[in-house]
Amino acid sequence: xxxxxxxxxxxxxxxxxxxxxxxxxxxxxxxxxxxxxxxxxxxxxxxxxxxxxxxxxxxxxxxxxxxxxxxxxxxxxxxxxxxxxxxxxxxxxxxxxxxxxxxxxxxxxxxxxxxxxxxxxxxxxxxxxxxxxxxxxxxxxxxxxxxxxxxxxxxxxxxxxxxxxxxxxxxxxxxxxxxxxxxxxxxxxxxxxxxxxxxxxxxxxxxxxxxxxxxxxxxxxxxxxxxxxxxxxxxxxxxxxxxxxxxxxxxxxxxxxxxxxxxxxxxxxxxxxxxxxxxxxxxxxxxxxxxxxxxxxxxxxxxxxxxxxxxxxxxxxxxxxxxxxxxxxxxxxxxxxxxxxxxxxxxxxxxxxxxxxxxxxxxxxxxxxxxxxxxxxxxxxxxxxxxxxxxxxxxxxxxxxxxxxx
Amino acid sequence: xxxxxxxxxxxxxxxxxxxxxxxxxxxxxxxxxxxxxxxxxxxxxxxxxxxxxxxxxxxxxxxxxxxxxxxxxxxxxxxxxxxxxxxxxxxxxxxxxxxxxxxxxxxxxxxxxxxxxxxxxxxxxxxxxxxxxxxx
Numbered sequence: 001x002x003x004x005x006x007x008x009x010x011x012x013x014x015x016x017x018x019x020x021x022x023x024x025x026x027x028x029x030x031x032x033x034x035x036x037x038x039x040x041x042x043x044x045x046x047x048x049x050x051x052x053x054x055x056x057x058x059x060x061x062x063x064x065x066x067x068x069x070x071x072x073x074x075x076x077x078x079x080x081x082x083x084x085x086x087x088x089x090x091x092x093x094x095x096x097x098x099x100x101x102x103x104x105x106x107x108x109x110x111x112x113x114x115x116x117x118x119x120x121x122x123x124x125x126x127x128x129x130x131x132x133x134x135x136x137x138x139x140x141x142x143x144x145x146x147x148x149x150x151x152x153x154x155x156x157x158x159x160x161x162x163x164x165x166x167x168x169x170x171x172x173x174x175x176x177x178x179x180x181x182x183x184x185x186x187x188x189x190x191x192x193x194x195x196x197x198x199x200x201x202x203x204x205x206x207x208x209x210x211x212x213x214x215x216x217x218x219x220x221x222x223x224x225x226x227x228x229x230x231x232x233x234x235x236x237x238x239x240x241x242x243x244x245x246x247x248x249x250x251x252x253x254x255x256x257x258x259x260x261x262x263x264x265x266x267x268x269x270x271x272x273x274x275x276x277x278x279x280x281x282x283x284x285x286x287x288x289x290x291x292x293x294x295x296x297x298x299x300x301x302x303x304x305x306x307x308x309x310x311x312x313x314x315x316x317x318x319x320x321x322x323x324x325x326x327x328x329x330x331x332x333x334x335x336x337x338x339x340x341x342x343x344x345x346x347x348x349x350x351x352x353x354x355x356x357x358x359x360x361x362x363x364x365x366x367x368x369x370x371x372x373x374x375x376x377x378x379x380x381x382x383x384x385x386x387x388x389x390x391x392x393x394x395x396x397x398x399x400x401x402x403x404x405x406x
Numbered sequence: 407x408x409x410x411x412x413x414x415x416x417x418x419x420x421x422x423x424x425x426x427x428x429x430x431x432x433x434x435x436x437x438x439x440x441x442x443x444x445x446x447x448x449x450x451x452x453x454x455x456x457x458x459x460x461x462x463x464x465x466x467x468x469x470x471x472x473x474x475x476x477x478x479x480x481x482x483x484x485x486x487x488x489x490x491x492x493x494x495x496x497x498x499x500x501x502x503x504x505x506x507x508x509x510x511x512x513x514x515x516x517x518x519x520x521x522x523x524x525x526x527x528x529x530x531x532x533x534x535x536x537x538x539x540x541x542x
Binding site: 309310311313314317318328337347348349352384385386387388389390398403404 | 441445447448
């Protein structure tokens with residue numbers, strides 16, 4: 001088989017921009033370079049038309065209407081706008097927000113900031129698969145609750161949340177529901193109507209579009225959601241997000257959404273096939289490999305495994321021609337292992353031993369086969385030099401050892 | 407993060423991986439670190455009873471590439487050294503030899519700790535032996 005190295009298996013971090021997306025964007029740099037806010041000449045009209053078309057393409061992918069799409073610089077901005085915008089607008093109604101501990105920092109940190117400003121935030125725990133229980137959300141609600149923010153799917157472990165059930169609950173209680181759907185949009189079917197979503201964040205570069213562009217869906221009726229803007233200026237995007245629209249990025253996002261909508265059924269089926277092939281291949285050849293996240297309720301292309309007795313960064317070094325990521329502390333600046341894995345009750349040791357494989361549109365079966373072989377070879381090699389593996393083989397229960405922590 | 411060529415070399419071709427019999431009285435074993443911290447290093451020395459020099463060393467490491475390289479290098483340096491010479495090995499020399507970045511300095515500290523722990527274990531065994539001899 002012919003393989004081009006290095007292999008990219010980090011599609012939960014970012015995706016390659018689809019060449020069809022790039023092609024659609026190019027004319028908007030040089031030919032149709034107008035400002036979409038220029039109402040008085042054809043350059044502006046062209047740009048505005050392109051933006052409106054993209055707005056519809058984005059909306060169609062999530063069952064919304066174009067008028068409900070606000071373009072932002074990316075999902076971090078969308079999350080900030082949704083959470084801070086709702087908090088500020090609805091402060092008189094209440095000051096309580098419910099979220100969960102496995103959210104992305106783009107949700108956690110705005111919530112932390114609001115807490116410093118006097119809001120109360122409940123961070124719910126998750127089960128061993130990383131799923132939040134809608135009943136826990138119901139139990140946490142008070143008369144002061146204004147917003148629930150639960151991600152559609154987790155970026156590390158790929159677990160998909162019971163979004164429709166949460167949406168239904170929020171609707172029945174009259175509480176707004178925001179979901180950070182960065183990992184879900186374009187990968188799994190999303191429908192803001194059927195799922196009862198009031199605000200939804202998405203990002204271009206996670207779905208084969210360009211970086212630097214995202215969107216926030218803001219429900220227009222039943223109920224009409226209002227937001228206080230974070231960025232003030234020319235009043236673009238119905239006053240919710242000022243700033244000249246990056247037309248070429250928006251065109252790219254629109255085409256990326258359309259491609260995802262058209263190709264999702266075949267693509268997700270193919271990716272589930274690759275994911276399961278990789279999982280079964282690795283687990284069939286190695287003992288003590290653990291799946292992190294939900295076995296079935298997970299993103300098609302995401303596989304997160306812990307390889308007992310082997311440290312994640314050490315393993316990544318052995319497969320350095322394959323781009324993956326690890327929950328190991330050593331790969332982060334903080335030297336703390338993944339807070340998401342810790343939230344599942346995965347021990348610190350197994351968190352250090354985790355590898356995330358992110359397959360995507362451009363991943364081939366040959367690449368998956370190559371990865372499988374490399375992982376099996378390296379894990380065996382590293383276990384042969386692991387004192388933990390040796391102790392386990394001797395029947396020593398590692399949890400009873402007095403470690404000299406440093 | 408880019409690794410130095412020396413780290414890559416020790417990682418790909420680790421020297422002296424393995425284990426000695428822990429019960430052997432000429433063997434000293436040091437086990438440092440903790441799985442929940444992401445590094446565990448087992449380092450063993452085997453001392454020639456006649457010359458008092460370290461005739462061989464072995465390691466097993468659970469950790470990142472730098473931790474593996476630090477332990478591999480430590481075993482290389484230990485061979486042929488007297489106990490006093492071995493005790494003089496400093497983590498900073500390991501940092502220098504492997505060009506470890508600041509975030510990986512703790513790997514070298516761990517290697518120095520493991521050397522000291524192995525020597526301490528060896529010395530305890532010798533003292534225990536002396537006591538036994540006296541009591542006989």
